[in-house]
Amino acid sequence: MKSKKDTKGRNLKLGEDQLKSGRYRYRYTDCTGKRIAIYSWRLVKTDKNPSEKRKSALSLREMIKNIEKDKDDGILTYEAQTITVYQLIRRYLKSKVTLANSTLQNYIHLTEKNIRPHNLGQMKVSNVKKSDIKNFFHICILNGILLYPQYSYIRIFFSLPFKWL
The missing domain is CATH 1.10.150 (DNA polymerase; domain 1)
Incomplete structure (x- = not known):
């Protein structure tokens, strides 16, 4: 199976994709079965933000790492941000x-x-x-x-x- 690549030719991991606008998206299902998507203009920490776009605090991979850590700790990250x-x-x-x-x-x-x-x-x-x-x-x-x-x-x-x- 052919792996997904971004516009810079980098391999994207499972759940990651790049939108036409150049933004990266990661979609996952939380422990309650709810489908959640997170977005960032940067894939990795070293990527530069597009000059006309608002600076993303974290890169997509950093966000994913935080989500995985929260999942392991039993924290519902998305819910904590919305409740x-x-x-x-x-x-x-x-x-x-x-x-x-x-x-x-x-x-x-x-x-x-x-x-x-x-x-x-x-x-x-x-x-x-x-x-x-x-x-x-x-x-x-x-x-x-x-x-x-x-x-x-x-x-x-x-x-x-x-x-x-």
């Missing part, structure tokens, strides 16, 4: 089958009332910094939105999905 904090907390609450129904309903109410409407709830998980969460708590406590018992419940939400809290 919001609110969605993550809701997913976490759905996984807590050992909680009493009243406790779970209380957690859901706190999430809907305090986290969902706030900017933090709409942020992508991959963009959240520790300072964003601290700022959220600070604003909520100063404005009287959260009382201390509610603060401790919501802090639990953040401490488990975000281990660095």
Whole structure:
């Protein structure tokens, strides 16, 4: 079987191809069965970016290496870049089958009332910094939105999905 080559005559690996625009694409299926494509103007680290194009932070092969590492570690790279904090907390609450129904309903109410409407709830998980969460708590406590018992419940939400809290 004849292997794919790019316009510079280099062999492309399985899943890699070059588009007519000159951009490189890598397509793969994540562990949930979802088909994902990533793009870069550079195939390898040493390639130069087309002058009129925005500089790609990583070459395609570097991106692939990161994806493979994340796959080995059980990290859903694409999902982490697209899921919001609110969605993550809701997913976490759905996984807590050992909680009493009243406790779970209380957690859901706190999430809907305090986290969902706030900017933090709409942020992508991959963009959240520790300072964003601290700022959220600070604003909520100063404005009287959260009382201390509610603060401790919501802090639990953040401490488990975000281990660095």
